[in-house]
Amino acid sequence: MADKVLNIRGLNAFYGSKKAVADVNIDFFKNKITAIMGPSGCGKTTFLRCINRIHEVNIEARARIEGDIFLNGENIAKMHPILVRRRIGMVFQKPNPFPHMTIYDNVIAGYRLNGIKKKKHEFDTLVEESLRKIALWDEVKDSLYDRGTFLSGGQQQRLCMARALAMNPDVILLDEPTSALDPIATAKIEGLLSELKEHVSIIIVTHNMAQAGRISDYTAFFYLGEMLEYGTTEKLFTNPAHEKTENFLTGQFG
Amino acid sequence: MKELTVKKRMAKDRLFHSLVLFFASLVVIPLLFLLGYIFKKGIAVINWDFIVSMPAGVGESGGGIVHSLVGTLLLILIAVFLSVPVAVGAALFINDHPKNRISQLIRFTVDMLQGIPSIIMGIVIYIWIVLPMKNFSALAGGVALGIMMLPIIIKSTEETLKMVPESLKEASLALGAPYYKTVLRVILPAGLSGILTGILLGVSRIAGETAPLLFTAFGNPFLNTDLFKPVDALPLLIYNYSTSPYPEWIRIAWGASFILVTFVLILNLITRWVVKKWQIKF
Numbered sequence: 018m019a020d021k022v023l024n025i026r027g028l029n030a031f032y033g034s035k036k037a038v039a040d041v042n043i044d045f046f047k048n049k050i051t052a053i054m055g056p057s058g059c060g061k062t063t064f065l066r067c068i069n070r071i072h073e074v075n076i077e078a079r080a081r082i083e084g085d086i087f088l089n090g091e092n093i094a095k096m097h098p099i100l101v102r103r104r105i106g107m108v109f110q111k112p113n114p115f116p117h118m119t120i121y122d123n124v125i126a127g128y129r130l131n132g133i134k135k136k137k138h139e140f141d142t143l144v145e146e147s148l149r150k151i152a153l154w155d156e157v158k159d160s161l162y163d164r165g166t167f168l169s170g171g172q173q174q175r176l177c178m179a180r181a182l183a184m185n186p187d188v189i190l191l192d193e194p195t196s197a198l199d200p201i202a203t204a205k206i207e208g209l210l211s212e213l214k215e216h217v218s219i220i221i222v223t224h225n226m227a228q229a230g231r232i233s234d235y236t237a238f239f240y241l242g243e244m245l246e247y248g249t250t251e252k253l254f255t256n257p258a259h260e261k262t263e264n265f266l267t268g269q270f271g
Numbered sequence: 272m273k274e275l276t277v278k279k280r281m282a283k284d285r286l287f288h289s290l291v292l293f294f295a296s297l298v299v300i301p302l303l304f305l306l307g308y309i310f311k312k313g314i315a316v317i318n319w320d321f322i323v324s325m326p327a328g329v330g331e332s333g334g335g336i337v338h339s340l341v342g343t344l345l346l347i348l349i350a351v352f353l354s355v356p357v358a359v360g361a362a363l364f365i366n367d368h369p370k371n372r373i374s375q376l377i378r379f380t381v382d383m384l385q386g387i388p389s390i391i392m393g394i395v396i397y398i399w400i401v402l403p404m405k406n407f408s409a410l411a412g413g414v415a416l417g418i419m420m421l422p423i424i425i426k427s428t429e430e431t432l433k434m435v436p437e438s439l440k441e442a443s444l445a446l447g448a449p450y451y452k453t454v455l456r457v458i459l460p461a462g463l464s465g466i467l468t469g470i471l472l473g474v475s476r477i478a479g480e481t482a483p484l485l486f487t488a489f490g491n492p493f494l495n496t497d498l499f500k501p502v503d504a505l506p507l508l509i510y511n512y513s514t515s516p517y518p519e520w521i522r523i524a525w526g527a528s529f530i531l532v533t534f535v536l537i538l539n540l541i542t543r544w545v546v547k548k549w550q551i552k553f
Contacts, residue, residue, distance in 0.1 A: 071444060071445055076367070076368060103446070107441075113438040115442070115443075115461070117461055126446060127446035129456070130443055130456055131446070166551075180442075
């Protein structure tokens with residue numbers, strides 16, 4: 018158990034009466050990158066959003082889950098969602114820095130929004146550390162007090178990663194973080210992930226199997242709301258156990 | 272033959288263009304005349320004394336309208352203070368729960384409120400506030416005006432909140448921020464320009480309202496800043512003075528009209544400036 022950060026048992030997710038994720042059992046390893054891969058509409062994003070309970074936010078969607086999710090052995094259903102989300106960070110598909118805040122304030126937005134007070138020099142260090150982690154420091158160190166919206170899409174997305182990392186979470190969830198970016202920005206972010214996993218466990222949703230192959234240690238393959246296969250990326254890509262996985266990997270659907 | 276049809280069509284087309292232009296100018300010309308007339312009649316009355324001093328007695332010349340300027344500002348402050356929190360709250364709720372029964376009810380009420388004649392608003396507030404308190408008051412006037420501007424602020428805030436992407440709200444919540452911080456520190460600041468625009472438009476809409484004040488703020492020939500006493504207001508002063516038999520008072524009514532129109536004009540200019548300066552593109 019010690020090397021597992023998240024244990025998920027019998028997870029079902031529904032939108033109203035429609036089932037989107039069916040009976041998923043999975044353990045995520047500490048300080049590893051796990052890719053969740055599958056064709057669109059397979060429930061991978063829904064699954065990811067259950068992990069930090071962000072699915073509860075949109076009341077109109079009437080999303081609900083059954084089953085248990087344990088973060089370091091603690092049942093997240095019994096924790097306050099606010100505490101869950103402080104320990105499980107998230108980066109979204111489209112870069113979404115806060116447009117009315119400076120780059121500096123964006124990085125420490127988690128602290129500001131939670132009313133956590135720190136001394137100015139502590140925040141300074143935190144901002145620099147977080148921006149260095151995602152290799153944005155050198156690019157923005159002279160414009161920390163400008164609004165973040167003038168940055169390129171890739172820089173904005175890295176800023177969003179810095180914002181999530183600054184909270185020092187146990188896990189960070191990435192929901193197709195590069196799907197809105199160009200190949201160069203994508204390569205940059207992919208390169209960062211292998212360094213980041215020293216600090217944090219990473220779960221990344223992607224419909225791009227090449228990306229999953231390049232960056233992840235473990236891969237889970239989702240299809241029609243079910244998890245068909247889970248294992249080391251090497252094993253899953255070279256010797257898939259399931260026929261559907263093989264078909265997906267060989268490009269027969271997706 | 273063919274040549275002729277084309278020419279005919281082009282002539283018709285030109286005629287149509289001129290008609291459109293004609294009707295368009297029909298809108299602008301009376302408005303310009305109206306503004307011009309008010310400016311011509313009013314500007315002669317305006318001087319510093321007119322703005323800062325109390326009215327002179329009947330038959331005396333000079334004097335000013337400071338009591339109704341102060342009254343109008345007081346009424347607007349009360350109206351804004353009362354209606355903005357309610358309106359922003361309502362708009363937030365509608366935006367978060369678009370299909371909820373209460374949201375539908377709010378939307379329906381907002382549409383109805385916009386259609387209610389302002390004199391009726393005045394009478395209702397008279398029954399609700401003036402009668403129980405046994406006194407005409409600035410408070411009653413402010414409440415009447417506040418209700419008048421509610422629908423405007425709710426609508427513009429709702430439109431603004433729709434433009435704030437869901438992803439920003441999620442970004443904040445995903446950091447563990449509680450809902451109230453997300454609203455106060457992320458959603459409202461991101462929509463600030465639209466909300467301010469709504470408030471300014473609402474103010475310029477109610478600044479000239481006379482009917483709801485007749486039974487509530489009532490008017491007062493003296494300077495008053497007590498919320499529980501009657502106050503004067505520019506539209507009330509214009510109404511009372513322009514129907515009086517004294518030429519001097521009629522002149523003052525023109526001066527007050529000029530000030531009221533200029534005030535609304537300036538508000539509109541500020542609104543444009545706010546939109547340009549503070550709007551955040553998503």
